[in-house]
Amino acid sequence: MSGKPLLVVVTGPTASGKTALSISLAEALGCDIVSADSRQVFRDIPIGTAAPSVEERARVPHHLVGFLGLDEPYSAAAFEADALRVLDGLFARRQVAVVCGGSMMYVDALTGGIDDMPSITDATRARVRDFYEQQGLDALLAWLEIIDPEMHRIVDRRNPKRVIHAVEITLQAGVPVSSLRTGQKKERPFDVLKFCIDMPRERLFGRINARVESMMQAGLLEEARAVRHLRHLNSLNTVGYKELFAFFDGLMDLDTAVARIAKNTRVYAKKQLTWLSRDADLIRLAPETAAADALSIIKKFRHNETNA
RNA sequence: GGUACCUUGGUCCGAGUGGUUAGGCAACGGUCUGCAAAACCGUGUACAGCGGUUCGAUUCCGCUAGGUACCU
Numbered sequence: 001m002s003g004k005p006l007l008v009v010v011t012g013p014t015a016s017g018k019t020a021l022s023i024s025l026a027e028a029l030g031c032d033i034v035s036a037d038s039r040q041v042f043r044d045i046p047i048g049t050a051a052p053s054v055e056e057r058a059r060v061p062h063h064l065v066g067f068l069g070l071d072e073p074y075s076a077a078a079f080e081a082d083a084l085r086v087l088d089g090l091f092a093r094r095q096v097a098v099v100c101g102g103s104m105m106y107v108d109a110l111t112g113g114i115d116d117m118p119s120i121t122d123a124t125r126a127r128v129r130d131f132y133e134q135q136g137l138d139a140l141l142a143w144l145e146i147i148d149p150e151m152h153r154i155v156d157r158r159n160p161k162r163v164i165h166a167v168e169i170t171l172q173a174g175v176p177v178s179s180l181r182t183g184q185k186k187e188r189p190f191d192v193l194k195f196c197i198d199m200p201r202e203r204l205f206g207r208i209n210a211r212v213e214s215m216m217q218a219g220l221l222e223e224a225r226a227v228r229h230l231r232h233l234n235s236l237n238t239v240g241y242k243e244l245f246a247f248f249d250g251l252m253d254l255d256t257a258v259a260r261i262a263k264n265t266r267v268y269a270k271k272q273l274t275w276l277s278r279d280a281d282l283i284r285l286a287p288e289t290a291a292a293d294a295l296s297i298i299k300k301f302r303h304n305e306t307n308a
Numbered sequence: 309g310g311u312a313c314c315u316u317g318g319u320c321c322g323a324g325u326g327g328u329u330a331g332g333c334a335a336c337g338g339u340c341u342g343c344a345a346a347a348c349c350g351u352g353u354a355c356a357g358c359g360g361u362u363c364g365a366u367u368c369c370g371c372u373a374g375g376u377a378c379c380u
Contacts, residue, residue, distance in 0.1 A: 014345075039345060049345080075342045105344050114341040156339070159348040169342080181341065234343040241345095263334075268345050274338065 004305070005091040005190045008298060010100040011036070011107050012196035012276070013269040015207045017287065019052055021197060022100035024291040026060040029298070031094045034063045034086055036079070036101025036110060039238055041068045047215055047223045048240035063090075070227060070235040077117070080109040091190065096298075104275040111194065113186025118172045128168050132160065143167060148176035193301055195294050196276060198284035205266055212262045215240065224248075239264045 008029070010022040026033050035041070039049040043066045046053075052062050063086045068074060083099070083106075090097045101107060108114075132140050140163050145152040148170050156162045169177040199207075224244035230236055231245050240261050247257035276282055285293050 037345090038343085073343070076344075077342045080342095103344070105340075105342085109341075112341090117342070119342080156348060159339090161343080161347045162340085165342070183341080234346075237343080237346065239345050265345080267334090270336090271338095271345085275340080275344095277338095 005095045005097070006298070006302065006305075007087065007111070007188075007190045007192045008096065008098045008294070009036075009107060009111065009192060009194040010098060010196070010294075011102055011104070011194065011282075012198075013204060013272040014050070014102050014265060015211050015269065016197045016199055016204060017207075017290070018100050018102060018197065019050070019056065021195075021285075021290050021294070022098050023052075023056055023060050025294055025298075026098045028291070028295055029094075029096050029098070031096045031098055032061045032063060032090050033098045033100050034083055034090070035065045036083065036099050036103055036106040037065075038074070038076075038079070038103040038106055039235070040065050040101070041074055041079075042066065042070050042072075042235050043068060044070060044227055045223060045236075045238070045241070047218050047220045048238065050211065050215070068235075070230050070233050074235075076103075076105045076109040077114055077119070079103075079106045080114060083110045087190070102272055104272060107194075111188065111192050113188070115180055115182050115184075117169050117177070117180050120168045120172050124168055124172050128164050128171065132164055137163065140164065140167060144170070147171070148178055150178035151176060154178070191301075191305065192281070193283065193298060194279070194281050195283045195285055195290075195297075197287050197290050199287050201273075203287075204269060208265045208269060209262050212240075212258060212265060215261075216258060220244070221254075239268055 008025055010018050010025065012018050022033050033052075035052075037049065037051075039045065040051045041064055042049070045051075046066060051065055056062075057065070064079070064082055087097055099107070099110065128140075131143070137157075137160055140160075141152065141157055144155070144163060144167050148166065151166045151170070155166050166177050169180070173180060220240060221244060224241050225248065227236060227241070228245060228248055231241070236242070236245075243252075243257045243260045243264065246252055246260075247254055252260070283294075283297060
């Protein structure tokens with residue numbers, strides 16, 4: 001008997017039915033749900049992020065949802081630490097937990113880990129940002145080449161965010177970023193079964209369009225208006241809000257903004273699908289029988305583990 | 309009915325030229341170890357139709373079709 005607890009991961013593109021599936025599984029397994037969603041962590045934007053409702057949260061306890069202010073920094077590494085801490089508590093009581101979310105990098109950080117790197121202070125962040133804004137990307141690349149030639153070689157040199165971050169970490173750590181990258185997966189004290197709902201793209205896009213409509217009916221416009229003054233924050237550089245901010249600015253009418261939300265949500269879903277397409281560990285489920293199929297796979301997995 | 313102006317790939321936006329591909333957005337395909345619903349990369353030869361001028365026309369001329377404005 002391995003004795004390892006089991007982490008059941010429900011992921012997939014936006015609007016594929018992750019929330020409903022995760023609740024079904026958690027109820028059947030008698031466990032809690034940990035969210036792996038880079039936007040649902042924030043308070044004040046539940047409608048546009050399709051956060052689990054009050055009713056859903058009454059059925060199954062959810063963790064890491066709506067616990068941060070929009071102005072609080074967050075990242076995959078922070079999520080990794082938070083989720084591990086929460087799971088540690090959950091696994092002390094139950095041998096199983098469900099993780100549900102579509103932020104692929106968060107899911108990967110939790111299941112495989114990411115390398116330990118220092119968090120960036122505001123001073124370092126400002127220093128590198130100012131340098132980039134004043135001198136440009138080429139100058140920043142030249143700087144990186146001096147302090148970390150290896151990273152300069154492998155970084156995406158056309159992507160300012162990646163270059164900035166490489167410089168930030170090297171400065172903060174005092175050693176080259178590249179020396180901190182191990183490429184190693186971290187060992188976890190739990191087994192992982194990772195599921196996603198496999199749905200034809202046409203059908204997924206139809207669900208996305210319908211969901212945007214229901215978000216508007218649920219009051220997305222008012223929700224966006226209420227946080228409009230914080231629009232410069234990264235937490236609000238988010239589909240559903242940036243389009244409505246443009247509407248508030250008079251840059252487009254409401255119908256155009258809503259259509260654009262649907263369009264950008266489709267683009268987001270496609271990026272998620274691209275990410276998932278290379279995940280060899282993913283177990284794809286048919287939408288109609290997702291819960292039952294997942295439960296039978298979980299049952300079989302536990303049986304094999306017990307006899308191992 | 310008359311006059312003027314317009315018509316660019318994907319029922320989108322938009323620059324330009326007598327002789328290489330504007331660009332944007334979408335689409336499609338990717339990247340991804342720290343803001344990831346972010347950021348970034350790759351692919352796609354279009355100039356309404358017909359005729360004329362020309363070595364050569366998306367670009368010049370004419371006609372036709374559609375559209376916009378003004379006049380009657």
